[in-house]
Amino acid sequence: MSQAIRVAVAGASGRMGREVVKLVLTDPDLELAAAIARSAGPVDAGRMVGLEECGIYVTADLGQALAETRPDVLVDFTTPQAAMPNTELAIQYGVRPVMGTTGFTPEQIAELDKQCREKGIGGLIAPNFSIGAILMMRFAAQAAKYFPHVEIIEAHGDQKLDAPSGTSIKTAELIAQNRQELKQGNPNEHEILEGARGGYYNGFRIHSVRLPGVFAQQEVMFGAFGQSLKIRHDSYERAGYMPGVKVAVQKVMETTGMVYGFEHFLD
Amino acid sequence: MSQAIRVAVAGASGRMGREVVKLVLTDPDLELAAAIARSAGPVDAGRMVGLEECGIYVTADLGQALAETRPDVLVDFTTPQAAMPNTELAIQYGVRPVMGTTGFTPEQIAELDKQCREKGIGGLIAPNFSIGAILMMRFAAQAAKYFPHVEIIEAHGDQKLDAPSGTSIKTAELIAQNRQELKQGNPNEHEILEGARGGYYNGFRIHSVRLPGVFAQQEVMFGAFGQSLKIRHDSYERAGYMPGVKVAVQKVMETTGMVYGFEHFLD
Amino acid sequence: MSQAIRVAVAGASGRMGREVVKLVLTDPDLELAAAIARSAGPVDAGRMVGLEECGIYVTADLGQALAETRPDVLVDFTTPQAAMPNTELAIQYGVRPVMGTTGFTPEQIAELDKQCREKGIGGLIAPNFSIGAILMMRFAAQAAKYFPHVEIIEAHGDQKLDAPSGTSIKTAELIAQNRQELKQGNPNEHEILEGARGGYYNGFRIHSVRLPGVFAQQEVMFGAFGQSLKIRHDSYERAGYMPGVKVAVQKVMETTGMVYGFEHFLD
Amino acid sequence: MSQAIRVAVAGASGRMGREVVKLVLTDPDLELAAAIARSAGPVDAGRMVGLEECGIYVTADLGQALAETRPDVLVDFTTPQAAMPNTELAIQYGVRPVMGTTGFTPEQIAELDKQCREKGIGGLIAPNFSIGAILMMRFAAQAAKYFPHVEIIEAHGDQKLDAPSGTSIKTAELIAQNRQELKQGNPNEHEILEGARGGYYNGFRIHSVRLPGVFAQQEVMFGAFGQSLKIRHDSYERAGYMPGVKVAVQKVMETTGMVYGFEHFLD
Missing domain, CATH: 3.40.50.720 (NAD(P)-binding Rossmann-like Domain)
Structure with missing residues (x-):
């Protein structure tokens, strides 16, 4: 041994x-x-x-x-x-x-x-030791080659200071490296409530939910005609x-x- | 008969x-x-x-x-x-x-x-004939009495013009009528990407996802210490x-x- | 005071x-x-x-x-x-x-x-002190009046002994009291893997997922033509x-x- | 051209x-x-x-x-x-x-x-032309190398004859090829309702939901200490x-x- x-x-x-x-x-x-x-x-x-x-x-x-x-x-x-x-x-x-x-x-x-x-x-x-989070990022980067339409929704505890999370920005960078350039959404899109469409990153959007009880969650959602693909990682505790x-x-x-x-x- | x-x-x-x-x-x-x-x-x-x-x-x-x-x-x-x-x-x-x-x-x-x-x-x-959407709104209003921390995430097709959706605003109104007044999130919260925290409504947030393939989806997410409650309605077609x-x-x-x-x- | x-x-x-x-x-x-x-x-x-x-x-x-x-x-x-x-x-x-x-x-x-x-x-x-779980059960019972097609998916830690969970059975009882009698699914349905369709309760099904990392989760999913309604409760810790x-x-x-x-x- | x-x-x-x-x-x-x-x-x-x-x-x-x-x-x-x-x-x-x-x-x-x-x-x-479904299977196979604890939950329309779906069985095969051998769950696990724990495949479980309104959905859920990773594909129409x-x-x-x-x- x-x-x-x-x-x-x-x-x-x-x-x-x-x-x-x-x-x-x-x-x-x-x-x-x-x-x-x-x-x-x-x-x-x-x-x-x-x-x-x-x-x-x-x-x-x-x-x-x-x-x-x-x-x-x-x-x-x-x-x-x-x-x-x-x-x-x-x-x-x-x-x-x-x-x-x-x-x-x-x-x-x-x-x-x-x-x-x-x-x-x-x-x-290493900024991140979570095997699941790393796989989520890797899969999101791979999927972005085939599905250029994507949004990220991340959730953390309600006392977190920064939005969006570091992990979501890192994910967005990896997606952007693999995704054909594209500005998503209707060009005449109109926000009735400012910020409703989330934070803009390189043609797509990141949304940050902040609620008590949540530790760290992230979903990367890809949409295409007739289908959607979601990759989600939930961390429950350190x-x-x-x-x-x-x-x-x-x-x-x-x-x-x-x-x-x-x-x-x-x- | x-x-x-x-x-x-x-x-x-x-x-x-x-x-x-x-x-x-x-x-x-x-x-x-x-x-x-x-x-x-x-x-x-x-x-x-x-x-x-x-x-x-x-x-x-x-x-x-x-x-x-x-x-x-x-x-x-x-x-x-x-x-x-x-x-x-x-x-x-x-x-x-x-x-x-x-x-x-x-x-x-x-x-x-x-x-x-x-x-x-x-x-x-009637602006809405969806039994499921109406139940979602009713349940969200009821849950807001017990869980004041809430965010709404709605998703529609990527060509939709307005954000957030009419249904999400109607839901937010009903929640606001039943929820104790509260401004959620960290008071020193900071948006690295503007809009990441979503649209502000009466102390809580609404997020609008726009992706091809989606017809109409909405999730109302309540968070409290150690738990979360989600009410979700997906419409697939007219x-x-x-x-x-x-x-x-x-x-x-x-x-x-x-x-x-x-x-x-x-x- | x-x-x-x-x-x-x-x-x-x-x-x-x-x-x-x-x-x-x-x-x-x-x-x-x-x-x-x-x-x-x-x-x-x-x-x-x-x-x-x-x-x-x-x-x-x-x-x-x-x-x-x-x-x-x-x-x-x-x-x-x-x-x-x-x-x-x-x-x-x-x-x-x-x-x-x-x-x-x-x-x-x-x-x-x-x-x-x-x-x-x-x-x-009280067998259950979770406000969220109680609301989930209450909403599921109400929704069953309008949506008779329903299945329950619950998840707990992988060392749990009994399946399905007590909460899911309690939920099923409440649904059954409010739902029109109906045996769901294709009458000629065939299980290639025995048990794939879950546990049978009064015409509908309960599915029990057991995985490490999960504390207690339950989703009640209602399906109808062109739509689905989901009520979900996640407990993260005692x-x-x-x-x-x-x-x-x-x-x-x-x-x-x-x-x-x-x-x-x-x- | x-x-x-x-x-x-x-x-x-x-x-x-x-x-x-x-x-x-x-x-x-x-x-x-x-x-x-x-x-x-x-x-x-x-x-x-x-x-x-x-x-x-x-x-x-x-x-x-x-x-x-x-x-x-x-x-x-x-x-x-x-x-x-x-x-x-x-x-x-x-x-x-x-x-x-x-x-x-x-x-x-x-x-x-x-x-x-x-x-x-x-x-x-090709039994399947869905790019999203193929990516889901590929990612599930990759994740199984790191996360041996997994269950599959698939949902289709309520008139489908067979359970589980062909896609879920194909996914299970790919997972089994990459996953260390392991019989999941408590060895003394007890089904109060027969079938609640789903269909058994090579040490893990597949659950088949059948509801009207659903076309074809599948979620592969991996669980580990303190985290879960989910890969989900939803098809809405042919x-x-x-x-x-x-x-x-x-x-x-x-x-x-x-x-x-x-x-x-x-x-």
């Missing part, structure tokens, strides 16, 4: 970080090496996430934690500000970074790829991203260089 | 009128008395709608047709301009009007009610309104005065 | 009971009087559900807890075996029972109603039932006698 | 055949060479499908029609009995067959492929298959040999 992969978790007290700690503590293929969070008192990482004591205290200093525990992989859900320095720190210690944090420039990614290759290790930067995080942790052990986008880990 | 109800159809060559002619010719409870359409040559009404010859020629003069054939009911799908004079003409001949045409003012409806009562006959003015037209023709025989809204014929 | 309602929770360590404890501890209109659970060590009720210490220890003896704390209401999510004795115990102490437990016979309910009336207090026995539990606790303070079915608390 | 492709239509008076005649008469890229139907009186093909007279009479003898008009392509929606002889007749005259008829054995297809190659022409045998028939007519001009399955014409 193969040995468990030793994982450090940065941003361990955040909403995603806690789920990652739970994953690592309960999955026999993974082992918790360290849990890092700002301003943490002497708290046991297991206790912090509602599990049994695990004997590993949450610490505040990432560099020290990596130096002392030498994990195989760092899973990082922190802030855009910390993303670049944390990634460089990990690579420096030969720890493979799996970054769920956004905010890297293409230049930074290229630089990190170089650093990874020099150390002979793999890395991943824990749904964890199978993707596990795949990422495993795949990053077998690659060299920095990969951008979790979809490259799905064949 | 009861005798068939004798029906005249005005606007017989239009898209809805043709369906009504088909209904009347094929339903044993109904009998075609006359078919009226502008600039009609000597065309058999059955042939015009793709059925066998029925022996009744389409004529152009409504008054003459009513005088000569004395039907029980006039079903009228013409234009807003013709709506008021056609209705008055029907009542004058003691023919019960079933008007699928829009554009009556409240004063006109009151006047027509008076005329119906003087003749001792019933009448109906023929789907005909069961409602038949109910209207039958009910108008048993009422007195002008009724506004087909929902009043559903108990 | 009105005083908080004092609530005892029986079955406090179960999945529903824990949610009720959370509700009572976090809602300013409610106050935790006691938490009862079998074989509980000296555990603080707040800690048990992942909240701050609240100073109330979980105890094992319901009678003693009621005698010592004299709450206004008992919310009970225990077992069918404990349901009847727990209810009688509560009434004896003048505590209004809100029973989320199933397994009462009509005779037992009549007897408990008599006991409640003697004490001049209200009570509730916490979604808590608004209903709160309404029940409040309403039970204002009634006399034992009510069966939460729907009677929705006007 | 390229010349119109000359098309003969066999089974021209059937439900699919009429739609093909309409397509060919109204699409400028296509030209009607002949329309063949059994026991046809001297009927103009245009008139038969509700269009203007086109000058081409429906004839009964396929061989004679092909000999006299020498079309580029034969589109055939007849019966399983006629399928093999009609195809051989077409190839004999150097006419490319596009067969929408089912019932060929693998040996017959191999034989027809040989005949096509000898004549240096292409041909197609006319929705015509864009696929046109693609087939065009592609068959550019291929050699007999192709089985329209999906091979989509890249």
Whole structure:
């Protein structure tokens, strides 16, 4: 049997970080090496996430934690500000970074790829770890070749600030790359209520629903004469991203260089 | 067995009128008395709608047709301009009007009610003959008492001119009458693409999808902590309104005065 | 301002009971009087559900807890075996029972109603506290008067034992009471795969989907010429039932006698 | 500009055949060479499908029609009995067959492929011309690699004889080829109503809904921890298959040999 992969978790007290700690503590293929969070008192990482004591205290200093525990992989859900320095720190210690944090420039990614290759290790930067969401985007892009008429309807919780969602914009980009250029709808279309027809993107529309109880849903709807094709992904909770995080942790052990986008880990 | 109800159809060559002619010719409870359409040559009404010859020629003069054939009911799908004079003409001949045409003012409806009562006959003015759509609106109004967070997503063919649809606005009115006042969404909500959050109506949002292949669909989605309730109506073709037209023709025989809204014929 | 309602929770360590404890501890209109659970060590009720210490220890003896704390209401999510004795115990102490437990016979309910009336207090026995599910059932029953062709598709987690769900059977009963008798489908229908057409109930069909990730979903689909009407309820988590539990606790303070079915608390 | 492709239509008076005649008469890229139907009186093909007279009479003898008009392509929606002889007749005259008829054995297809190659022409045998349905099947097969938990829910009109539908069985086959072997559901699952859990296929379930108003719908639902992915195709009318028939007519001009399955014409 193969040995468990030793994982450090940065941003361990955040909403995603806690789920990652739970994953690592309960999955026999993974082992918790360290849990890092700002301003943490002497708290046991297991206790912090509602599990049994695990004997590993949450610490505040990432560099020290990596130096002392030498994990195989760092899973990082922190802030855009910390993303670049944390990634460089990990690579420096030969720890493979799996970054769920956004905010890297293409230049930074290229630089990190170089650093990874020099150390002979793999890395991943991924705004989305949801296998289902990635398949939805992939299928939508494929369908757009055959069905140029499309609209996106996404729904999130009512306290979300931005509309449309990042995932819907990413989906729209992929559709636009595969779809013949076309401005949909009646050219004399008239909005009785301003905004009823949704946000305009490259000839088609995106609609953002915001309601309590919804976590994250998206439907891509294609219409053609006599038929419609719908691709829909519903996320019910953060824990749904964890199978993707596990795949990422495993795949990053077998690659060299920095990969951008979790979809490259799905064949 | 009861005798068939004798029906005249005005606007017989239009898209809805043709369906009504088909209904009347094929339903044993109904009998075609006359078919009226502008600039009609000597065309058999059955042939015009793709059925066998029925022996009744389409004529152009409504008054003459009513005088000569004395039907029980006039079903009228013409234009807003013709709506008021056609209705008055029907009542004058003691023919019960079933008007699928829009554009009556409240004063006109009151006047027509008076005329119906003087003749001792019933009448109906109905923008919508879809039993399913009416139930959808009724249920949405009821649910709004318990679930104040709601959005409407409606979809129609991509050549429709107006957004949102008349049915969605009518639904929104009914919801607003039953819902506690509330401005939904995050107060600091930000539209990255203008219009993404849809059309604003009384604190909630309406989204209009326009795609080829769609005839008429509407979903009313209520969201609350941990749950969502959806009421959805899909119309696939004009023929789907005909069961409602038949109910209207039958009910108008048993009422007195002008009724506004087909929902009043559903108990 | 009105005083908080004092609530005892029986079955406090179960999945529903824990949610009720959370509700009572976090809602300013409610106050935790006691938490009862079998074989509980000296555990603080707040800690048990992942909240701050609240100073109330979980105890094992319901009678003693009621005698010592004299709450206004008992919310009970225990077992069918404990349901009847727990209810009688509560009434004896003048505590209004809100029973989320199933397994009462009509005779037992009549007897408990008599006991409640003697004490001049209200009570509730409810297999379902979901406002959305109750509205779904109500709307389905209403729609069945107009649309006799109907099928139910329900989905639950893949480890659920019974199919179809209790809610779908309850919905089917309500539909059957309102629907004209009719055996749907082609009389010569043929199942290539046995069971494909679902479970047969009174002339129509119920389909049970079982997949991981799903908590509880149900769609009632009505079909008629050219249209379909769908009523759909999705529950995402147990916490979604808590608004209903709160309404029940409040309403039970204002009634006399034992009510069966939460729907009677929705006007 | 390229010349119109000359098309003969066999089974021209059937439900699919009429739609093909309409397509060919109204699409400028296509030209009607002949329309063949059994026991046809001297009927103009245009008139038969509700269009203007086109000058081409429906004839009964396929061989004679092909000999006299020498079309580029034969589109055939007849019966399983006629399928093999009609195809051989077409190839004999150097006419490319596009067969929408089912019932060929693998040996017959191999034989027809040989005949096509000898004549240096292409041909197609396709049980399904719906681009959307083919994409749905393709995406379902791809998703099954990542999400082994799946159920299929298909809906058709209430007079359909067989359940489940041919498309759902074809989809299930493709899923099974890509999915890790797994018997879904609780091993102790219990059907209170027999058949509630649907038809069993290779470890997963297919559910068949039959309701009036529905033409053809199918949803493939994948479930995993915290998420679900749905791929759904709705067909509203036979006319929705015509864009696929046109693609087939065009592609068959550019291929050699007999192709089985329209999906091979989509890249």
